[in-house]
Amino acid sequence: NAGVTQTPKFQVLKTGQSMTLQCAQDMNHNSMYWYRQDPGMGLRLIYYSASEGTTDKGEVPNGYNVSRLNKREFSLRLESAAPSQTSVYFCASSVQQQMNTEAFFGQGTRLTVV
Amino acid sequence: QQQVKQSPQSLIVQKGGISIINCAYENTAFDYFPWYQQFPGKGPALLIAIRPDVSEKKEGRFTISFNKSAKQFSLHIMDSQPGDSATYFCAATISGGYNKLIFGAGTRLAVHP
Numbered sequence: 655n656a657g658v659t660q661t662p663k664f665q666v667l668k669t670g671q672s673m674t675l676q677c678a679q680d681m682n683h684n685s686m687y688w689y690r691q692d693p694g695m696g697l698r699l700i701y702y703s704a705s706e707g708t709t710d711k712g713e714v715p716n717g718y719n720v721s722r723l724n725k726r727e728f729s730l731r732l733e734s735a736a737p738s739q740t741s742v743y744f745c746a747s748s749v750q751q752q753m754n755t756e757a758f759f760g761q762g763t764r765l766t767v768v
Numbered sequence: 769q770q771q772v773k774q775s776p777q778s779l780i781v782q783k784g785g786i787s788i789i790n791c792a793y794e795n796t797a798f799d800y801f802p803w804y805q806q807f808p809g810k811g812p813a814l815l816i817a818i819r820p821d822v823s824e825k826k827e828g829r830f831t832i833s834f835n836k837s838a839k840q841f842s843l844h845i846m847d848s849q850p851g852d853s854a855t856y857f858c859a860a861t862i863s864g865g866y867n868k869l870i871f872g873a874g875t876r877l878a879v880h881p
Contacts, residue, residue: 658811685867694777696857696871697812704866712868744811748867755800755867759811 677745774872
């Protein structure tokens with residue numbers, strides 16, 4: 655039971671470099687999400703995808719882009735990394751039914767931008 | 769603007785004691801209030817959740833109390849155990865709103881033996 659799988663687990667980037675964080679889920683969920691977690695700020699939604707083929711901005715989208723490649727995969731891209739993007743990134747997925755709103759999270763990607 | 773405010777930031781409880789974490793929300797359209805538990809190096813996992821049509825929900829040692837008029841809800845952990853040491857997040861969302869969870873800032877709980 656893999657659930658939500660994120661790669662890589664750790665990454666160090668230099669300012670201005672680009673990278674893509676990968677996420678895949680095997681639960682046949684419709685909706686997928688990218689959050690960032692910073693000390694004292696909880697988790698904040700970057701982007702989400704309600705269903706395959708759609709994406710939309712969350713609370714803190716600036717500096718990021720996303721791609722919903724298919725129903726299983728949702729990637730997050732940093733085009734030009736900045737130190738302010740140092741954070742732990744979590745991908746999540748959910749069934750998206752009215753009475754079933756549990757979100758399942760991956761184990762996170764710890765990103766440091768120097 | 770923080771839509772979900774959580775307190776305290778950290779909490780130390782002795783084994784067997786009661787841990788209480790409080791949250792307050794702004795948006796009256798929120799209708800689903802989950803609590804997530806996160807262990808170091810892991811992603812958050814759903815612990816317990818409540819909808820505003822009930823004032824309390826209990827699952828084992830974990831209880832959510834909900835006060836709709838005050839726009840507040842809280843997590844009570846009875847008989848706290850060292851294995852409960854984790855970070856706890858309250859959250860809120862609107863059902864049918866693509867499950868965009870709005871999280872509180874988190875509470876780091878340490879249960880001492």
